[in-house]
Amino acid sequence: MKNRALLIVIITSLVMLLLLAFIFPQHMIAPGRLIDGHKEFQEDCFACHTPLLGSNSTKCIECHGVDDIGIRTTSGQPVIDKRDNVAFHQKLLEEDCVACHSDHSGVMAFRPIQEFSHELVQTTVREQCAGCHRVPSDTLHRKIEDNCAQCHTIRAWMPATFEHGEYFRLDRDHDTKCVTCHTNNNYTNYSCYGCHEHSRPGIREEHVEEGIRNFENCTECHRSADEDEAKRIWHKKRVERD
Numbered sequence: 439m440k441n442r443a444l445l446i447v448i449i450t451s452l453v454m455l456l457l458l459a460f461i462f463p464q465h466m467i468a469p470g471r472l473i474d475g476h477k478e479f480q481e482d483c484f485a486c487h488t489p490l491l492g493s494n495s496t497k498c499i500e501c502h503g504v505d506d507i508g509i510r511t512t513s514g515q516p517v518i519d520k521r522d523n524v525a526f527h528q529k530l531l532e533e534d535c536v537a538c539h540s541d542h543s544g545v546m547a548f549r550p551i552q553e554f555s556h557e558l559v560q561t562t563v564r565e566q567c568a569g570c571h572r573v574p575s576d577t578l579h580r581k582i583e584d585n586c587a588q589c590h591t592i593r594a595w596m597p598a599t600f601e602h603g604e605y606f607r608l609d610r611d612h613d614t615k616c617v618t619c620h621t622n623n624n625y626t627n628y629s630c631y632g633c634h635e636h637s638r639p640g641i642r643e644e645h646v647e648e649g650i651r652n653f654e655n656c657t658e659c660h661r662s663a664d665e666d667e668a669k670r671i672w673h674k675k676r677v678e679r680d
Contacts, residue, residue: 473541486541498535504528526570529563556592564592578602581616588625600625611663630656648672 472480479485486497501512508525510516538554556564563569567586573579589600602608616625618632630636645653650672653659659668659675 471542476541493536495533495535498539499533502535504530504533523570523572526559526563529560530558531560532558534558577608577613582625585623585625605657606660607662609662628657630660 471477476486487493488497504527506512506514507527508517508523537558565587566584567590568584573582589598591599606612614633617623619628619630621627621629621632631638631641635641641653645651659671661667661671
């Protein structure tokens with residue numbers, strides 16, 4: 439009799455908890471308050487959640503049309519503040535909003551970007567980095583318009599596969615456009631004959647005078663505009679070779 443009474447109490451308690459979870463989910467099971475943009479739904483969990491199934495992208499898209507993300511607000515007004523380019527949502531392979539987003543503060547308002555996989559984006563736009571990312575403002579990158587994939591991968595921005603400073607430092611004497619040295623938008627190759635006295639005959643004559651006959655790889659000795667540095671590197675290489 440005791441066991442039966444205890445079982446009835448347990449079942450009744452579970453039923454009550456289940457009912458309370460349905461009636462007052464915002465108090466019973468919500469992990470945290472909603473972000474400011476969704477605060478109007480703070481007391482209406484089922485605006486975004488389906489009972490027993492949780493949240494899904496279908497509910498999100500009812501308000502946030504994929505074609506409008508980053509272009510128009512949910513009220514149909516043009517987006518004025520475009521500091522963050524989020525129009526890449528139109529290029530996703532799947533409409534899986536909850537794979538990246540959670541609007542409860544207890545679950546992080548936005549999951550860390552490290553969790554975003556570029557495999558979710560259509561292959562035709564994976565290398566169009568500037569379509570989603572701001573161009574870095576440092577001296578080197580602000581002159582480059584595209585071809586990020588020649589030095590960076592979609593797996594991670596850092597480390598880059600190529601560090602310009604290790605081969606040639608862009609100092610004040612070489613503050614020029616990338617196309618001066620890299621032709622046809624190809625950053626895997628370079629030429630030093632695009633400016634001032636840099637012609638093949640002139641360079642040959644100047645190097646032969648110094649006893650240097652192999653000078654096709656300019657950056658082997660020239661790491662900056664400092665000629666004294668180039669001479670030191672050359673002499674060091676000659677000593678090591680001899």
